[in-house]
Amino acid sequence: MTDPTYGHVCRMDYPRASIRNLATALALITETIEEVDASAMNAIIHTLLGHIGDLDGVYSTLFRLHHPSRERFEREGWPGGKVEVPQCT
Numbered sequence: 001m002t003d004p005t006y007g008h009v010c011r012m013d014y015p016r017a018s019i020r021n022l023a024t025a026l027a028l029i030t031e032t033i034e035e036v037d038a039s040a041m042n043a044i045i046h047t048l049l050g051h052i053g054d055l056d057g058v059y060s061t062l063f064r065l066h067h068p069s070r071e072r073f074e075r076e077g078w079p080g081g082k083v084e085v086p087q088c089t
Contacts, residue, residue, distance in 0.1 A: 006066040010088030023048040
């Protein structure tokens with residue numbers, strides 16, 4: 001029986017990238033807003049980006065632990081070397 005966890009991990013790719021891209025877009029928008037309002041938005045944006053960074057670490061661990069070819073990659077090395085945040089392909 002195949003472990004479904006890897007599929008769940010892969011489904012995290014798009015939401016993680018989307019949240020990061022939306023936060024980055026909001027950061028660009030704050031450059032056009034008055035300083036007081038921009039400061040509040042930037043605090044929210046930096047919190048979001050910090051949590052996404054934390055999530056990237058968990059994602060990376062789960063990706064490696066549940067990858068279908070983990071045993072081979074552990075022996076031979078992971079493609080691309082030591083990738084901090086791998087992506088499912």
